[in-house]
Amino acid sequence: MTDPSPTPAPPRTLILWRLLSLLYDVWPVLAMWFVVAIPFVLVDVAASGNVRHNVEPFSLLAWLQWGCCWLVTGLYAVLSWRRGGQTLGMRPWRLKVVAADGAAPTAGALWRRYALASLSTLAGGLGFWWAWIDRDRLTFHDRFSGTRMIRLPKRR
Template sequence: MRQTQDEPMTDDTVPALPCPLWRRLLALLYDMFAVVAIAAVMGLLCQMATHGQLFDAHGQALTWWFQPLQYLTISAYFLISWLRGGQTLGMRPWRTRVTTPQGGILSWQQALIRLIAAWLPVFLLELQGIVGVRAAVWITLGAWGVWFAVALVDRRSRALHDILAGTEIRRMAS
């Protein structure tokens, strides 16, 4: 049975305690392992589909669809995780969950807003043609730093993408 957005989660694991930033960042670090694995499997499947002709000798993709497919696949991982239980693989060991302010599951709209807002710094990587790869990576990491630094001053420890989506990360009861 699927829970509605306004219903609180019924397993008594989502108290009103906001998740501290350090716990969120460690969960995100765990999720990066899942994202790398997803990207690697998708890259392998795409290489097989193109008979090894996915990249040229300089590492540039020869197809227009490869990078959008990577973004869609990684986005699907986060959306499915948030909509089905509120936890990614990285959130599970750190006992955190993304919820509505009332403790319920996210709506599709909230999940999409959260996803798009969290992805925004990635598009700064497109500056590499102007400032170089190294500088573009540092600019992107700096933007994400600002995104998460907001949690240090928000009374409910929400990052910028949570504020925009109307979501929260909560610690689960031990």
């Protein structure tokens, strides 16, 4: 009997699909960030009394806003991965996040994956490029969260 799980794609191809899915996921994430920003803008306007007031880039309010955006993005990713293994951007490219053994990953593993992927992105995507040298073609956040990304076969 053959193993029904898909085999890992070559790193270059999988990295391309990951980047394309991230590009697709930018749009729902930006929409969520706009919604998250509304209360912060209202608080800033109420505090300054001026709609054109510029928020200081390193103020507590700005850091809190970015923290909320990061958390909302994490909720989007983790809940999508828990529900079906895919975000909206992963669906057209048939990508899916699974545990290392092929089962559904735990919420803790998915939060670790998200946190490490965030750090990787801030470091110029180094954790994503790790797949080029990893023997199992896993990114840094795949390896250390106990998850992996697979490409699903085409539907017939």
